[in-house]
Amino acid sequence: MIRYDLIVIGAGPAGLSAAIEAARSGLQVIVFDENAKPGGQLFKQIHKFFGSKEHKAKIRGFQIGSELLEEAAQAGVEVVLNASVIGLYLDKEITVRIENRLLHYKGDTVIVATGASETMVTFDGWTLPGVIGAGAAQTMMNLHSVQPGKRILMLGSGNVGLVVSFQLLQAGCEVAAIVDAAPRIGGYGVHAAKVARCGVPFFLSHTILRAEGDDWVTGVTIGQVDGNWNTIEGTEKHFDVDAICLAVGLSPMSQLLQMAGCEMEEHPKFGGIVPICDPYGETSIPGLFAAGDVSGIEEASSAMIEGRIAGAAAALRLGYFSENEFALRVAELERALSSLRQGMFAPENKGKKLSVTEEGCPVSEHLLGTGFLTEDEIFRYPGVKKIKGIHPVIECSQNIPCNPCQDACSRKCIKVGERITSLPVVDEEAVCSGCGMCVAACSGQCIFLVDEEFEEDYAAVVIPYEFLPLPRAGEKGIALDRSGKELCHAEVVAVKSLTAFDKTSLLTIKVSKEMSMRARFYKKGVRVG
């Protein structure tokens, strides 16, 4: 039996952060992960993260993963891959399967950071090849560079469904529709708006009736459900698709904790059965901790902080931290954690219908039902002002924990303030240079620059663009509105791809003046009519 000060199970953001924190305090740490590559969920996330600087906002998930790995290596953390932990016992012994061998280790402390597994739903034909989990779609396209299908229907409008839909579009697939049985979109409005403006329709209060095909998926039929989850006759809609992607939820993978004999509870807000923990993640078994999605489904940003707190608590338990050092360190971490757990998507607001923002702006029902704001609604929000000359138009309408837009602007045009969940405010007095840093930095891709005085009859609109092929300056095409509908002729007048933009290119399109507050996406081609 090999002994370590700390054994960490799972090398996702929570596990790696826990290991780094503990190793830096002097503990001898080993991390096991069942995958061939460490990083957990992070390596499939190719979008820019929310939060603020201390939460690594604006950095893409996979890059956060690489940073953590580097930190872990520097801290002297040992990471063992292709190693599934199959047993965890009361005395903090574990059984690990590496290839076909079973090995035993003992930790003076153990942190379980096994993350979550996808929950599933069943419908006629759900076992057909072509019905896949959202995680599988991400693994195929983002890790193995193979499209999971040509035309895909997404079930689930939470952040996972929305983010994976956008990723499918980036991988060159078509997304036929996003379907959800709930009456409102569950994820961030800005994630929904990104896919809506590409023309993906939302079907809320709808569910999959059947997947079609003899040997693999060739189509799908959806139907509307009433308040009692019964399908309403005559509302069936068919789509030709070759894949159906399920993004209906995640549940904590807490089996190991259960096996060890931790006290558990069923907690709907946390996504399932979770261990009962103290504020530092310690379970009912002294020296056994849980951190990240396994103790309640949240985000990578919170998982990293929870991991650090558990790592510090393990260091305290083994005497590597004094009570004082621990208190100071944890206070700092808890402040960072609580700033994330505010706003409309805070755990306590789960399932609640909110009708106004913290600022008192009405929440757009239209956004929650179709994925986009209407032109009349956008002026309700403090990020949208009528200003002469080039200026930012910020279509960010929900209180989400996020503020890279504020940090991006050296001219102080954008203010979020102390509370990072506040809506960004555009300052009419500050003078925008049109540098585009805010557009590229915005994790929600909801900032546009508009210049109504671009030319006599024409306005310029700057839009974030993360697709290939990249349009070229001089190219003529079509401007699309927020729903992805063709709006008017557009000419690409500039394409900017700077290193500082981190793979988000900025297209400047020229449209007729009256379209400046409607044109929000661009497509190559010739408009008919």
Place this chain on the structure above:
Amino acid sequence: MRISEHPILGIPEQKEEVEFTYDGNVMKGLEGEPVAAALKAAGVTIHRYTSRHHSPRGIFCAIGRCTDCVMVVDGMPNVRTCVTPLAAGMDVRTQYGVSVKAEIVYEIEEKGR
């Protein structure tokens, strides 16, 4: 279809092209990629048929958890193709039920699927 260039991830890491067989037919894939990825890129979607209802199964989780993607690889049944790296000359076959008694610990669960 393979993604030849991605707006965020760029051009995929170059890997050696190798030949393998799928139900006896020669196919091409990339060395080290999961067998399931090579099959998907070549348009193969059915990995196995269940023993009881003879219904087809393909990739479902892609991370080695659900066992839907198991096939007979180099004579060994119940190999999870989504987490098994492709090597030159591999003999990959559709699995019908559990054709040969499994020697490894993974059990095929029917899971009511």
